[in-house]
Amino acid sequence: MSLKLTLHTSPDVPLEAPCLNPDTLAGMTADIVAAQKVMHGNQAASVGDFFKVAGKANGTLELEGDLSRVKYIGAGMQSGILNVTGNVGQHLGAGMSGGDIRVDGDAGDWVAPEMRGGRVTITGNAGHLVGGAPRGSAIGMLGGEIIIHGNVRNETGHAMRNGLIAVGGTSGDFTGVNMLAGTIIVLGDMGNRSGAGMQRGSIVSMNPAEMLPTFTHACVYRPEFLRLLLLHIRSAGLPVNDDHIEGAYDRWCGDVVEVNRGEILLLNGA
Amino acid sequence: MSETAKENIKIVKHATCTFCGCVCDDMELTVDMDAHKITKAKNACVLGRAWFAEHVIEDRPAAMVDGKEVSIEEAVEEAAQTLVKARFPITYGLSDTTCEAQRQAVAITDIIHGTVDTTTSVCHGPSGLAFQGVGESTMTLGEVKNRADFIIYWGGNPAEAHPRHFTRYSVTPKGMFTPNGKKDRTVVLVDVRKTSTAPVADIVIRVKPGKDFELLWALRALVKGKKVADNIEAITGVSMDTLTDLVERMKNCRYGVFFFGMGLTMTRGRHFNSGALLALATDLNEFTHFVAKPVRGHGNVTGADNVVSWQTGYPFGVNFNLGYPRFNPGEFTTVDTLSRGDADAALIIASDPASNFPKAAIEHLHKIPVITLDTKETHTSKLAHVAFTTATYGINTGGTVYRMDDVPITLRPAFDSPFPTDEEILTAIRKRAHELMLAKSGLGAAGGGGTQKVAAPRKE
Numbered sequence A: 001m002s003l004k005l006t007l008h009t010s011p012d013v014p015l016e017a018p019c020l021n022p023d024t025l026a027g028m029t030a031d032i033v034a035a036q037k038v039m040h041g042n043q044a045a046s047v048g049d050f051f052k053v054a055g056k057a058n059g060t061l062e063l064e065g066d067l068s069r070v071k072y073i074g075a076g077m078q079s080g081i082l083n084v085t086g087n088v089g090q091h092l093g094a095g096m097s098g099g100d101i102r103v104d105g106d107a108g109d110w111v112a113p114e115m116r117g118g119r120v121t122i123t124g125n126a127g128h129l130v131g132g133a134p135r136g137s138a139i140g141m142l143g144g145e146i147i148i149h150g151n152v153r154n155e156t157g158h159a160m161r162n163g164l165i166a167v168g169g170t171s172g173d174f175t176g177v178n179m180l181a182g183t184i185i186v187l188g189d190m191g192n193r194s195g196a197g198m199q200r201g202s203i204v205s206m207n208p209a210e211m212l213p214t215f216t217h218a219c220v221y222r223p224e225f226l227r228l229l230l231l232h233i234r235s236a237g238l239p240v241n242d243d244h245i246e247g248a249y250d251r252w253c254g255d256v257v258e259v260n261r262g263e264i265l266l267l268n269g270a
Numbered sequence B: 001m002s003e004t005a006k007e008n009i010k011i012v013k014h015a016t017c018t019f020c021g022c023v024c025d026d027m028e029l030t031v032d033m034d035a036h037k038i039t040k041a042k043n044a045c046v047l048g049r050a051w052f053a054e055h056v057i058e059d060r061p062a063a064m065v066d067g068k069e070v071s072i073e074e075a076v077e078e079a080a081q082t083l084v085k086a087r088f089p090i091t092y093g094l095s096d097t098t099c100e101a102q103r104q105a106v107a108i109t110d111i112i113h114g115t116v117d118t119t120t121s122v123c124h125g126p127s128g129l130a131f132q133g134v135g136e137s138t139m140t141l142g143e144v145k146n147r148a149d150f151i152i153y154w155g156g157n158p159a160e161a162h163p164r165h166f167t168r169y170s171v172t173p174k175g176m177f178t179p180n181g182k183k184d185r186t187v188v189l190v191d192v193r194k195t196s197t198a199p200v201a202d203i204v205i206r207v208k209p210g211k212d213f214e215l216l217w218a219l220r221a222l223v224k225g226k227k228v229a230d231n232i233e234a235i236t237g238v239s240m241d242t243l244t245d246l247v248e249r250m251k252n253c254r255y256g257v258f259f260f261g262m263g264l265t266m267t268r269g270r271h272f273n274s275g276a277l278l279a280l281a282t283d284l285n286e287f288t289h290f291v292a293k294p295v296r297g298h299g300n301v302t303g304a305d306n307v308v309s310w311q312t313g314y315p316f317g318v319n320f321n322l323g324y325p326r327f328n329p330g331e332f333t334t335v336d337t338l339s340r341g342d343a344d345a346a347l348i349i350a351s352d353p354a355s356n357f358p359k360a361a362i363e364h365l366h367k368i369p370v371i372t373l374d375t376k377e378t379h380t381s382k383l384a385h386v387a388f389t390t391a392t393y394g395i396n397t398g399g400t401v402y403r404m405d406d407v408p409i410t411l412r413p414a415f416d417s418p419f420p421t422d423e424e425i426l427t428a429i430r431k432r433a434h435e436l437m438l439a440k441s442g443l444g445a446a447g448g449g450g451t452q453k454v455a456a457p458r459k460e
């Protein structure tokens, strides 16, 4: 049986709980898990003050309840499986390098900032700065996959350097801002100023988008890599249809204020 | 003159106006000491004159708890207890008080492991983020006066908000390398409409609302000699000819300055807008000397940035929950901590969020204990659990304020107020909060069983 934590008392103020990840709790019994330290605002508390703990850690951690005030769930995770039923707060999977996080619900801002590997799946919506860089840092996500079924807000993939972000719904403004490499796929609409300051990397959308004046139209073509990627995210459950897979794409190059090696691909004739 | 003698008149020379970020320090105030009124403010602009003339000592209690008058000591005790009990206390405001008071506010936040944020987060906070991301090519206003020959105002209307900016620093004054004043300078205004600043400008560029970023980005590309989209006029409302002309002028000036306002920072794109402008200034340094400076509103909001930065390492939106400072606008900025319902107590200094914050934030303010320090009754002080009335900085109290170019200026008060200063109240709260925190951690006298020598014994 896996370890299962059910929220019994909602925190009044933000709860910082980086210990809620399968690596930290590995091998612990329910009693020891309940004694783990968390920060309730500025005061130390323990996991047991908020969660009912059942089972024993075996690499899979189940969390249940409205955790929208709980921050840093799965932070630093390296392996194992973390399943959440309910919403989660900010900084989910911050700096994770492996393992699999799945949230059946919505996520707050900063989903997997500075992620280096592993996979995050959110069935609902997520906030700003998915896979982004923390303020003051120029390095966003370095690898891994983030799959969001719903919508995301601004600065998705801010300064990302590798990896994949796939969004089933819409994205906000500045999608892929300052990105160095990696791929962002948005099946719905993107907000404005996508790819501002990007150096390399690909931003893909199935809908028309407003281009910055520093991007130029290059050609219409059928990129082979995209077919494979789209099949991959379809298998992850995103609504990719055959037109997306078979279709031709307009290729825009930019950002000319940087090295102009980035691309934005928009489904032709959408 | 016999009248003057009778009326007990005092003249204060070199006084400072703290109404806007220009912080003009050449005021000559005529003070009627009997009536406690400033009757004349020589050199002040219309805003400054109103600021001095409207100042009266209000007839209200110095301290109130839940709307009832109490002694200052009782109110300090209540404030300290409230803050120490809180799990996520926030400190906010700070832009209309002295640096000395700001220091105490940061110290309190540190002691109670709270979150400190200033009104910067709702005006030029995005610029603060941009400085961090892009860097800042900066100057003092004295340099502008003496050297600048190319001035661009972007998204601000100093004619109305900072009336003496033109005459003291940026347009008309004669300086070392600008001996002919206005004749030696080219002034450009970029804004979405023709504001009252337009008559001062040699070139007025009207950008389509919400397209500042696109325009700045296009300018960056042109400065670098790159091509931009042919439909630039359709996108931004500015023709390619105007843009190329502007780029040539910017590259060929001797000393260029961007002054930017909230038209950039508070419109869609926010920190990326100011970031784009700062990056453009940096790009231009390949060709000439170019600097950029936000035109700050409140008297000492620049001081707030400076004080919070020197004490915590970050300018605003700083959290001490874990005992050390962490910076994250969006997570720790006041609009967010209130709207999300995170905060469980608030210390608000010289600011009125209850009148200008989003609805969700104001609703949350009604639910939590609020402590206010203000010179007058405000929407926030009306809902406060503990409300202090304090003396007005610059008029009744001395201290230090920072001009918008980070130059500290000393205040010369005109007359005394019956109310204590922000600094005095905050120092008292800080001391008491410190004792209570020590007691809580078992180190202080009131903690019982701990070492007795650390904290002063509690007054009963």
Ligand code: SF4
Pocket: B017, B018, B019, B020, B021, B022, B023, B024, B043, B044, B045, B046, B047, B048, B049, B162, B163, B164, B165
């Ligand atoms: S410009 Fe600003 S600081 Fe100067 S007198 Fe006018 S209001 Fe006061």
